[in-house]
Amino acid sequence: MKKLVHRFNNQNNKSIISSKEMLGGKGANLAQMVKLKLPVPPGFTISTKVCDYFYKNNKKIPKEITKQTKKEIAIIEKITNKKFGNLVNPLLLSVRSGSSVSMPGMMDTILNLGLNDKTVIALKKKTLNGRFAKDSYRRFIQMYSNVVLGIDAYLFEELIENYKLTKGVIQDTELEEDDWDGLILNFKDVVKEKTKKIFPQDVNEQLWGAVSAVFLSWNSKRAKTYRKINYIPDHWGTAVNVQAMVFGNMGNNCATGVVFTRNPSTGDKEIFGEYLINAQGEDVVAGTRTPQNITKASNKKSNSKGLSLEESMPKIFKQLKKIFSQLENYYKDMQDIEFTVENDKLWMLQTRSGKRTAKASIKIAVDMVKEKLISIKQAVLRVDPNTLDTLLHPTLDEKAEKKIIASGLPASPGAASGKVTFSAEEAELLKEQMQDTILVRLETSPEDISGMHAAQGILTARGGMTSHAAVVARGMGKPCVSGSNDIKIDYADKLFRAGNQVVKEGDIITIDGSAGKVMLGKVATVKPDISGDFSKLMKWANRYRKLKVRANSETPADTKIARDFGAEGIGLCRTEHMFFDEKRIISVRQMILSETLDDRKKALSKILPYQRSDFVEIFKIMNGLPVTVRLLDPPLHEFLPKSEKEIEAISQELNISNQNIKSRINELHEQNPMLGHRGCRLGISFPEIYQMQCQAIFEALAECKKNKIKPVIPEIMIPLVSTAAEIEILRKLVDKTAQEIQNNNSIKIKYYVGTMIELPRAALRAKDIAKFADFFSFGTNDLTQTTFGISRDDSGKFLNDYVDNKIFNKDPFVSIDERGVGELIKIAAERGRMEKKSLKLGICGEHGGDPSSIEFCEKQKLNYVSCSPYRVPIACLAAAQAYLKKNN
Ligand code: PEP
Ligand code: MG
Secondary structure, three states, X not given: OOXXXXXXXXXXXXXXXXXXXXXHHHHHHHHHHHHOOOOOOOEEEEOHHHHHHHHHOOOOOOHHHHHHHHHHHHHHHXXXXXXXXXXXXXXXEEEEEEEOOOOOXXXXXXXXXXXXXXXXXXXXXXXXXXXXXXXXXXXXXHHHHHHOOOOOOHHHHHHHHXXXXXXXXXXXXXXXXXXXXXXXXXXXXXXXXXXXXXXOOOHHHHHHHHHHHHHHHOOOHHHHHHHHHHXXXXXXXXXXXXEEOOOOOOOOOOEEEEEXXXXXXXXXXXXXXXXXXXXXXXXXXXXXXXXXXXXXXXXXXXXXXXXXXHHHOHHHHHHHHHHHHHHHHHHOXXXXXXXXXXXXXXXXXXXXXXOOOHHHHHHHHHHHHHOOOOOHHXXXXXXXXXXXXXXXXXXXXXXXXXXXXXXXXXXXXXXXXEEEEOOHHHHHHHHHOOOOEEEEEOOOOHHHHHHHHHOOEEEEXXXXXXXXXXXXXXXXXXXXXXXXXXEEEEOOOOEEEEOOEEEEOOOEEEEEOOOOEEEEOOOOEEOOOOOHHHHHHHHHHHHHOOOEEEEEOOOHHHHHHHHHOOOOOEEEEEOHHHHOOHHHHHHHHHHHHXXXXXXXXXXXXXXXXXXXXXXXXXXXHHOOOOEEXXXXXXXXXXXXXXXXXXXXXXXXHHOOOHHHHHHHHHHHOOOOHHHOOOOHHHHHHOHHHHXXXXXXXXXXXXHHHHOOOOOOOEEXXXXXXXXXXXXXXXXXXXXXXXHHHHHHHOOOOOOEEEEEEOOHHHHHOHHHXXXXXXXXEEOHXXXXXXXXXXXXOOOHHHHHHHHHOOOOOOOXXXXXXXXXXXXXXXXXXXXXXXXXXXXXXXXXXXXXXXXXXXXXXXXXXXXXXXXXXHHHHHHHHHHHHHHHHHOO
């Protein structure tokens, strides 16, 4: 067996490996910190490869690993001058997980391992600190019992809370050695009752129990959910880091803290973090004690009266500050660091790239270019395009009336409104019903991850800026207000109180994660500000982008937003949306219900002026940029009324009998409307509809010309084509209509005619179709539907099972299925271009706004992608990254 246990306190720096793939992020970075000569407690990493072996071999740890581990523990013993399980000077270990990408809080950790009834006495004697020794032992029993033995954590917490109540104290730190002695006995009783065994006293049994538990936690429900949300492959596995314990809970010259080298909410270049004197790491994130700020400046900003680390431990602060810049210089990124101070000596326990908000991510990237830490190209590659979404949506309108009912910490920026829910399950349930929720919890734990994902925002009563809720919400880009002491949650009655205000489950609240405010009801919002660093990054991205980015838009309002966000044209104007307008739908229905061609034409002539003025508006806004107008696509029955009441109203208005309307509805009814009389098939059956639409487009152009509005070149797009004959016929119709309008207005109009590629046959026969098309636009919504034979409307019911069973990595309606749908796109592009070199190629399905699909489009050398207006900046950045990745 290869070397799978890697020491990071090697004397010979050069031989330390720091590969994330082998060691996981935590292990690799610990090794790297040793290389940088930073103070890291000695230890070793059991490789991620062992995790794979563990699962393939009946969850057993190979003998060779036990042997190598024994050897490594002996090395730690030598360095620390302590011995594992020794009754004079016992070595304690931490056992921590760490996969190759960081999954904060998702997997398990065990601290203070190596304590038992005897070694705890030795620890007390050695340190002359009985309180510390017993506090460490009770922590170990709590963690081990929960993580390895599967006993609910609250059983222990409850015992502590009750005991504190009887003793009349608030903080854990107020409990003495004797108090912990009593509680340890109680804890052990809980273990005995739950497992029918005594708490393990053999330190080696403890060690292997902990290592197995870390491997097992890779497949815990919360870790699996996290991987699913973040598309992390299941086979990567976690490494296990075993390290000598250092103690932040030995007394008042000890501390533990979590620090970000820059502000993870705003990106400002300031040290941002929290620490606790006389505590262990989990106290800072658990929210049980309120941590203090690291710097004087943050104390001032938050009006906090506590002593900052800068004041309480100035030497340590200075040393840390130096290490922060050393680490930033090395990793060229903002770091999230854990440290411990043991008897005035600083130890580094972890460094990793810090999770941050989209706003911070942009600011840090732009600042780091200014600081010459990274290049412009690196800055463009740094920002995850998907996270921009949070910046592109509205924020609270300052002028709107707000009823603020509570305040808390501004843990993750942005505003969100929704129904109050008190459980993750409820949030998930309401999401399925398309309802927005705010998840309100005392504090969140990794079990809440899927509920946090489902909710629009998160509000917690406890926890600081580095609490679980804060970190996870920032990572997800969801607004979060944490540590709101103003709210008192009553889970049993499903309500919370904020002063006199009672807020029940289902009531609507708004949270502002930038200001840390909670408001009653839904508060109005305003458009986001995309100037400053945002626009700078977009300008840089545009330097490297080859793909053009257009928007799918049909209303003047959306078109305006798209232009403001930098859209370079409209890639899909779905004209049917123009038909649904209240004033027009009646004429549309009249047209559909007409029995003769003449009647149909009459109804169409009523729709014509509306369509024309819509196009004039859009053409004006687009100011010469290309606009792809798709002729009518959906089956006609979609426009007809459904309820008796509506049928009655239409019968009155159009003077057609109820019976006639109903029989027309029946006539148009189809078993599979998605595969039915829709798209160009409508144009073949009712050419007058397409003729009217083309007339509206060309007349709008004539009007623009007359009014000296910069002319756009319309691209008229025929949907759902599968044969060359269809487009040949319909192209003639478009050309004929154009000719008539040109003649009538004595003008020359430039336009293109093309088709959507939405059906496998169209992709395969692209060469024939290209004879009659100036462009192709891949309608990947329908192309995915027809390639898989999966209904785009109903597949939600089972797609999750497909993702869970690894049949699909991702929902193919979100990210292009490269091997199937992608192959058809490739074939169509090649065959189409073979026929016509100048053929313009674009994509206008939902995939046009998905970064990984955009990468695929760049590889196929498409000319543009088209997406919803709010995704335009995301697509621009993704297109630049796709180009840079391809050409690096
Ligand atoms: C498509 O099918 O990808 C498309 C853009 O058209 P629609 O979603 O309107 O069917
Ligand atoms: Mg379609």
